[in-house]
Amino acid sequence: MKPVSELLTQHDSMLYQIAPTASVFDALQLLAELEVGALLVMEDGKLQGVVSERDYTRKVALQGRNSKETTVADIMTRDVITVTPQTGTRDCMSLMSHKRIRHLPVMESGKVLGLISIRDIMDDIIAVNEQTISQLTSYINS
Numbered sequence: 001m002k003p004v005s006e007l008l009t010q011h012d013s014m015l016y017q018i019a020p021t022a023s024v025f026d027a028l029q030l031l032a033e034l035e036v037g038a039l040l041v042m043e044d045g046k047l048q049g050v051v052s053e054r055d056y057t058r059k060v061a062l063q064g065r066n067s068k069e070t071t072v073a074d075i076m077t078r079d080v081i082t083v084t085p086q087t088g089t090r091d092c093m094s095l096m097s098h099k100r101i102r103h104l105p106v107m108e109s110g111k112v113l114g115l116i117s118i119r120d121i122m123d124d125i126i127a128v129n130e131q132t133i134s135q136l137t138s139y140i141n142s
Helices: 004-009 024-034 053-059 089-099 118-141
Strands: 038-043 046-052 103-108 111-117
Touching (some): 004 111, 004 118, 024 038, 024 053, 038 111, 046 053, 046 103, 089 103, 089 118
């Protein structure tokens, strides 16, 4: 499998982020606007955590909290598992499956380069499998 750096080249270069002091409601609006499932929580250029739709569902909606009064810092995942640009996509899939997470920040030398999702990994696996099938079909038909 390819390194994560190749997946990042297929993304736009924007780091979708929000401040830990923002309201969960603002985070939800941004998630909807960007059509993504998670945001990097950044403060002073440093990664503080990740906030996702899953965090909202489990830590706000199901607990009867108010999304306009709850801050992102209150619900974000703080102990974020990260990968480097050299990490292979297969390793990312294994890590996501084992840790039951859907998003991985990609970091190098303390700097966030991007955020990959399980969808990115699955799309890559599907593309590789389709290419293999095409090559095998061509070989068989030769």
